[in-house]
Amino acid sequence: MAGNSFGKLFKLSSFGESHGTAIGGTIDGCPAGLKIDLDYIQQELNRRKPGQSDITTSRNESDTVEFLSGIFKGLTTGTPIGFIIKNKDHQSNDYENLKNSYRPSHADYTYEKKYGLRDYRGGGRSSARETACRIVAGAIAKLILKEKNIVIHAFVKQVGDIQVPVNYDKLDLSKTETNVIRCPDEIIAKKMIEYIEKIKTEGDSVGGIIQCVVNNVPLGLGEPVFDKLNAVLAHAMLSINAVKGFELGSGFDSVKYKGSELNDIFAIDKTSNQIITTNNNSGGIQGGISNGMPIYFNVAFKPVATIMKDQQSINNLGEEELLKAKGRHDPCVLPRAVPIVESMAALVLVDFLMRSQSDKL
Amino acid sequence: MAGNSFGKLFKLSSFGESHGTAIGGTIDGCPAGLKIDLDYIQQELNRRKPGQSDITTSRNESDTVEFLSGIFKGLTTGTPIGFIIKNKDHQSNDYENLKNSYRPSHADYTYEKKYGLRDYRGGGRSSARETACRIVAGAIAKLILKEKNIVIHAFVKQVGDIQVPVNYDKLDLSKTETNVIRCPDEIIAKKMIEYIEKIKTEGDSVGGIIQCVVNNVPLGLGEPVFDKLNAVLAHAMLSINAVKGFELGSGFDSVKYKGSELNDIFAIDKTSNQIITTNNNSGGIQGGISNGMPIYFNVAFKPVATIMKDQQSINNLGEEELLKAKGRHDPCVLPRAVPIVESMAALVLVDFLMRSQSDKL
Amino acid sequence: MAGNSFGKLFKLSSFGESHGTAIGGTIDGCPAGLKIDLDYIQQELNRRKPGQSDITTSRNESDTVEFLSGIFKGLTTGTPIGFIIKNKDHQSNDYENLKNSYRPSHADYTYEKKYGLRDYRGGGRSSARETACRIVAGAIAKLILKEKNIVIHAFVKQVGDIQVPVNYDKLDLSKTETNVIRCPDEIIAKKMIEYIEKIKTEGDSVGGIIQCVVNNVPLGLGEPVFDKLNAVLAHAMLSINAVKGFELGSGFDSVKYKGSELNDIFAIDKTSNQIITTNNNSGGIQGGISNGMPIYFNVAFKPVATIMKDQQSINNLGEEELLKAKGRHDPCVLPRAVPIVESMAALVLVDFLMRSQSDKL
């Protein structure tokens, strides 16, 4: 059953395979009157696109978005925004030899069994190429959030064992885009890059953790009881390829503390005269609803399954086969995943902003 | 906006506050002809109900479910199954003194600000009491899964720092229900219970991790790209009160390994002659779709926010106040949360079983 | 698949059979802070309830609604409003003899074949008894509409061949409730009542047309392109038992005119200085969106299928049988259907009011 839409009021429906004619989608529910900054959207796409640095795949795609509807004289009209991104550098022949193979920890096997057939070129629909569409919708969502002064920052917190030892509040997030790994701590960033280069030389891959922070979220976003803001954020993040885990605020570490240690104590902020909490283990969400503090969460990515090493497998005739290393790959998807995490967070937040409009009479 | 329904084809819509007349719900989309085993459903409710042991809250509720529709002569009719659970031991007066207070790390503050008013009796809708409705629906979902031989087992893997050092595949899960903490490792269980008793004496609370395992899941459940099976499981789990994190298979630990170490290698199982993977870091899901291996995931719970210690806070007049310890509480929600995790997993799986019926022509 | 919910943002999920313990439902998405006027809701239920006059069925139900959640100190809290209406006078034994029979033009046959079994007591879920739940939700929706000064009036326009020859704008709708047939033209009303009494004596039934008018609808409700306001109104009306047709404004008669005759010409209203149309063949909706003029539409009801005459049929063994007239019935459902039509219209309008909140930035 249809699972290619995300959002209730601000809804992205996407389509497209890695090596088809184009990928694309529709954004339905975007309010009218929003100024569409095409340069900004393209910049966001550039943050995700392949070939942007030595530590990403060398596939060459300009990832240029073409809008087909929903925008008139630079403004959204309230009608659906249709868009496509043409696929260019799809070396489909690279994949002809894989048509009977099941690559380990890819979706080849599950897609073929689920549907009875599969588009085996570059992973087809299961390729992370589809995330470019999320960036387009996410960029438009961010333009809406900007109007409300809501800002989303994601960054690479950990690669392999190399991690930034502190949370967002101890970091200068304006530095995230100053290096190719997108880590605001420059010393750690350097180590991460060196490590990824080493992994690349080995023909291997490595995972990591992205932390995402959202500032200036209004109080009251999130819905009891099944659509808690954290629940939908988790849904959003786990829908991204290679994601294995999600944690809000103090997350898995919460188990190490007692309630008396972990509870966030309310206080009055002397400057703003607003209610705040003196710590933020809740990650900005209490009872599934934003409490006005920064929202932050971590997203764990596994090492990408494509590696430049021979691997043993089974093909669709049930025979053993040795998969030879071939093609191109990302030794570490983390830097390209940063804007994807931000985009999905933006889609969630805009949707809940709209949903909250009918909270009170 | 409406957020009190879960599921697309097998859908639970629930209602009810901690101290209202009753909680309840509707299950819409249950196939006709299912034999309803009332004893089993009540047993499941008993696993969650308060007062079941010394390490749970002493609130006294029989949690007896009354079915109002959708069942005729012991069989489901295909029409919605309405049910209620009356609230009995609601000592609402305990809460009158809290009507202006915001308890730390509870939902008091966010509900009041979101809606402009709140039912302050026992947390109202934000109370975990609503999870009893999830158990009812989950038990019916499990009855459907039984027909397909699909079995769900959750257990307490960690409390505070005390953890079972291995995963489900090294444990005898039939022992989970033999102790009040619901941990299949009896030695660890004993330590956990002792620790919780100590925490209870301190008037404090503690969190932990539940691991959930699903066996015999058919290949092909889960939908590209936004409704990956893991994404909806994460949504389901993060919708449970006090949950702070979710991880599938190798989860957050995935970052410690290289792709060549973590990839799940396909092989032929000698007994069944089926394709399996020799390890299961994927946690039974690849590309968002079940691959026939056991599904397993971890869910992190924070220490429950209610503690029997005085806490500093701010009230809704913006004044500082000292919240005095009072009432009843669970020092550790983990044992009661085991059936909730199972129930939410069951709801997800039944929904995706139904969704998969239209995968192929 | 689940089809017992209506609405996107203001959502009713209902359950219940004619002869089960109770019918009921949940309203999810009602804004917080609405004052619940219980007397008004009961009054609305009384307009639909059986036994209210000589021309309705003699089934005796008080149709008393019990609210279980979502209301605190007389105000809605923003959380789901659960409610039940107990079934009292269910003479189920009347139906035991019908358990193998398929009554003509009832849902006995289709339910049994769809689901493999059926609750044969009084039509089970297919009974119009479920519409009482629509009244409860509709009454709450009307309370919201009242706050916006939006008023819904339905009335009986036609019974058999007896019809009010003019539309709403030539009628004094305040007279609708002055007679048991709910027709504002007193002379026609009298004829209708006499005709229904005659039909009742014959043991037969008769249908008719209800016209529904909504005044003061704000401009801009309705969504392109599939959720046009008229499309969702049609959906709502055709979901009512015994409804066979829906037409907006000039409706089926539109085919008799040329475009130049039928087009609604814009003008400036001298009093309000607002744009109006000089006629209203559009029925208040243009391009699927309300234009600020009164919305009006007609709903056609067939004669109720239950009659007090013997009828030939086939039973579920494939044998011919003569169904003997027995039990109670409505010779004409129109007067009881008036509040149902209004309720469904109210549900649609409140939902679209909420949906329109995100039209513009």
Place this chain on the structure above:
Amino acid sequence: MAGNSFGKLFKLSSFGESHGTAIGGTIDGCPAGLKIDLDYIQQELNRRKPGQSDITTSRNESDTVEFLSGIFKGLTTGTPIGFIIKNKDHQSNDYENLKNSYRPSHADYTYEKKYGLRDYRGGGRSSARETACRIVAGAIAKLILKEKNIVIHAFVKQVGDIQVPVNYDKLDLSKTETNVIRCPDEIIAKKMIEYIEKIKTEGDSVGGIIQCVVNNVPLGLGEPVFDKLNAVLAHAMLSINAVKGFELGSGFDSVKYKGSELNDIFAIDKTSNQIITTNNNSGGIQGGISNGMPIYFNVAFKPVATIMKDQQSINNLGEEELLKAKGRHDPCVLPRAVPIVESMAALVLVDFLMRSQSDKL
């Protein structure tokens, strides 16, 4: 809020304006393994496209569909089918003079007020041009229905006062495509065409009625209580531009008969030994669920609002203005609407076929 999707399991999301770059959409939920007959889809588009005869608008569009995803080697893959149809002959300059005008009985006024701005070129999103996307999805739905031997036939039953006096069962529907008005009664067809030609000469427009018949529908499609098959069909039909009414089976005429006259009596068909009804006033649907008899319904279309006559109006400055006749138009949309009605019916039926898969355990 998002209203540009139709269907629950087989879902069309469409986008596009009359004079934008392209219109298009996504079909999500199409089962894998369906053979896509491109010629058939194009043929269906040709039945709707402008310029196909003297009695349709002279706008010149090839309406060539380009599929971008979801099809691999001629078969659907189970992933979303993205498609676009480029706009070619968009004489947008024709509309520059209309940017401040509100054409009578068009959506100019409502769109502008709802959204605060509008794409005034050719009606923008409100143009019936979007229905080409419905044809694409409908054609694919029909390919699925063909596999189940389900056949949909719509035809023009009435134009102005000229009507076919009998229902589908007395007609040879294979003749529908033999004339440009798509009426299977050749003599009536000739009269209709002559009448439309006369209307065209006058610069006026005329409406009519389309009857749609579906044969071989399996028993059991449709869901209690809000998603009755007839309710969703009504929704689908009223979502088509210019539609003013819908009636199922005996429809509005039902009010002329008594229950004893209108009830459909069950019988055993001697040939098939199946249960049938001896008449079909129910139109193939009882209690909202298909009963295995042919489904038939009527759809009323108003005369298209665009006429070649000067009309008085108000512009968006609140001034009176005389709109001069200009451009191109359809004097009667009925023949082009026949495939649109069929397409929407096909979308509904495929969706309910899928929904019915989980009726029974």
